[in-house]
Amino acid sequence: MRYPLAILAFLLAYSASGCSKNNGGTTSTEYALNPDPAAKRPGSIGIVGDSSDVVTPVNGGLVLMGGGADVDAAFKWMISRSGGGDVVIIRASGADAYNSYVNTLGKVNSVETLMINSRALADDERVAGIIRNAEMLFIAGGDQSNYMKYWKNTKTMEAINYLLNVKKAPVGGTSAGCAILGELYYSGEKGSVVSAEALEDPYNPNMTLYAGDFLKAPYMRSVLTDQHYVARSRQGRHLAFLARMLKDQGIGAKGVAADERTAVCVDETGKAVVYGTGSAFFLATDNNKIPEVCVGGAPLHWNHGQKAVRVYKIMATPQGNGSFDLNSFDEPGASGGTWHWWWSEQGKLRIN
Template sequence: MKYSLLIVFLSFWLSVLSCGKSAEAPAKTGTGTGVAIKRRPASIGIIGDTANVVKTVNGGMVLMGGGADVESAFKWMIDRSGGGDVVIIRVTGTDAYNDFVNKLGSVNSVETLKIDTRELANNDTVANIIRNAEMLFIAGGDQSDYMNLWRGTKTGTALNYLLQEKKVPFGGTSAGCAILGGFYFSGESTSVVSNEALANPYASNITLYNNDFLHAPFLQNVITDQHYLTRTREGRSVAFLGRIYKDWGVLAKGIAADERTAVCIDKDGKAQVLGSSKAYFILPDAAKSPEQFTAGLPVIWKRNNQAIPVYEVQASVAGNGNFNVANFSAAEASGGSWYWWSVDNGQLIKVLQ
């Protein structure tokens, strides 16, 4: 009788332990704002329904300048997502965006994927989660990680599917914004400051790439920059644009956002600036190429102190200014101020037009 009771007792606890180790059981991860399912590789947290939904989306791009997130820009994207599935991707960090985004609007789910190896970036399930998204946002971090880990993988292909075919609202902040232009600065050696870039536009740490990663609407001939006024990056934008023109023969444009600021571009290419600081649209002119742009020498790009027209827009919470990035037409710009930028022996000069 004692042995029978012991067998029953052991059987019961073996059953409990077996159930606790089931592959079907969810595992809580991240900051506790969501639940990641073991069968969803790279997922570090999800809020909402893991079942895919199909919603009608209204495309658009958000170029966010880093620092504090711009809530109104996230709401702008959520409104265009149709209330579908939101996916956040990153290489480092937590699932903190899940709770943040979920509180800003009604969506089916918010999930964070931490894609920190090329194996994960080439995982079919990871790529499929991305392809099923109705909104995607790339968190801040290090853009060289994104380039090295995601470029040329199934994740990269899935991201371009969202941009080019599904046309979902798609954004990024800081490093996540840096890779959204067709041209981009990788920062793989180290960052570069304006004075350094203008003193020698061919410094070894100025590593630029040409349309080999993401292919966002209207941004193929654009290079972005972030933390713009906070880190005094205006001069390096001029150096980047000069390099693109000298090295590839492309008269690229620049779009830059300061911290706490986002440039929101709708599906027709009409941009507004949301947040609390400023954004810039930089439009080099082929008829006004640099007078001196050589390795080891400071940049000279004066053209009578009218080298590069730049449109400055002060952000607002609801959105301010209008600029058409589909054609970068100066005639269609409103709500901002035009400046001339020029460079005299490596020193940036800004003059109100």
């Protein structure tokens, strides 16, 4: 068939514009002329190293970091357990600064940061696939209420739990990332609560606590973490969190807390060692020691002869110090630190 010159010119221009659709709704010409890696790796805000997937042998481990300056030794500890595979950083705000930082600490195939800041992204199978293929995962700081809001009950949550319990790759988190690694967690979704407020009224509206509905890290059953611990005087609110869990849920909750520049590294057997320059704390409650007064509008009174909660404190060192067994939260397996008793007396934290 012969076309008039005007029609022929139109057809040629239409073809050159690449308007023939493929199944994804993007033109084949666009793929050829403008390859976009983000289209295949949604959520990715940067990657260093080889983007092709590798498989390396891994050893399980958990890093609970207290925020502030990162602890180099803890990242090296995780890298050694990753077998030098693919490292993935996940967050809901911020940038990709961890990529170059982690890449300088040890030999890995790649480091990639995913910005997962919507439930649509968190439920994207391609995002979940990147996480499942990781040999090391680190959850950055930020706002743990966003992590709960965006990630809970999504494919991202399933992928993290897969790494923790099936693949058994090392997983860590700092600050907000650490806050969600306990089976019990404080979300901060209505605003932060400080120790004085929590002890004065353990049912303060900002005391938003959850149990067993998010991440399932090994050895973190019935554990509630806290961070920036000494720097922000959070010991009192942590005690109030545990009192609420015991009073409301009947859970003999445990606590693991790290100060800034401090990391608790838990190996595949549940043994914890503390790296950095601050301190870590391990809190053990007793099911038989229900708080004497834990009601709304009244100061927390949890005394039991000044022996309400037993606490083990370990001072960190850059080379790693102490030992604590998260299987028992008791004297066997505890070394390099000191035992203390904590209690609340009419809303005031006391330490012996």
